[in-house]
Amino acid sequence: MTGFLTLTGKRALVTSGTRGAGAATVALFRDLGADVLTTARTRPPELPASRFVAADLTRAEGCAEVADAVRTRLGGVDIVVHMLGGSSAPAGGYAALDDAEWRRELDLNLMPAVRLDRALVPAMVAQGGGVVIHVTSIQRELPLPEATTAYAAAKAALSTYSKSLSKEVSPKGVRVVRVSPGWIETESSVALAERLAAEHGTDVEAGRRMIMDSLGGVPIGRPSTPAEIANLVAFLASDRAGTITGTEYVIDGGTVPTA
Structure with missing residues (x-):
């Protein structure tokens, strides 16, 4: 295959696309020719209103709003990148995490992907193709017990869910891939x-x-820099990665030790 990497003609949803790796991914996708819709709680002025949805994806209603916008504004979707994630849990180890903290971490790091996939993947299957990229974390293997136990557990759940989804929909033409970053600046x-x-x-x-x-x-x-994460995501979303599905790509500067 010759020529440059391209996403021309692809319709893409990138969650949490206003900061960090999400913003870098939105910018790169657009540079590569994709029609990109992104979402966060507040729209920055540099993003066009027609390609942004202000929504709280920790709520089922927010996910439904974004899924509706994908259908009405893009007319469907070819690529979904679940970039949303993070942690606000307090330090203090497991004892500091009450039920509310656990729920917040799951609602932020697992459930938005589950809900949006449930809303959007059936149409990908119906059209005979698509790519879903779940951004997990190396903390699913290397949790920080002082501060991010619940976050790491939620990302581990996202990874397991992603693998299961890939086994179900890859035979139907939809690729599902995980990107597992380490520390990003x-x-x-x-x-x-x-x-x-x-x-x-x-x-x-x-x-x-x-x-x-x-x-x-x-x-x-x-x-890693946000741009480096975006470069990996763009390759995996492209047709050049057409036989890659069900696997996880770690981008962590060598942090996770391997045998």
């Missing part, structure tokens, strides 16, 4: 470093070192 990762620093009475650089140490270090010596 985004606003939320900086905020986590700041929160850890404040809780331990130290500075932000020390907070970054806590993250690095908790993960066992990043062999390349730096986090």
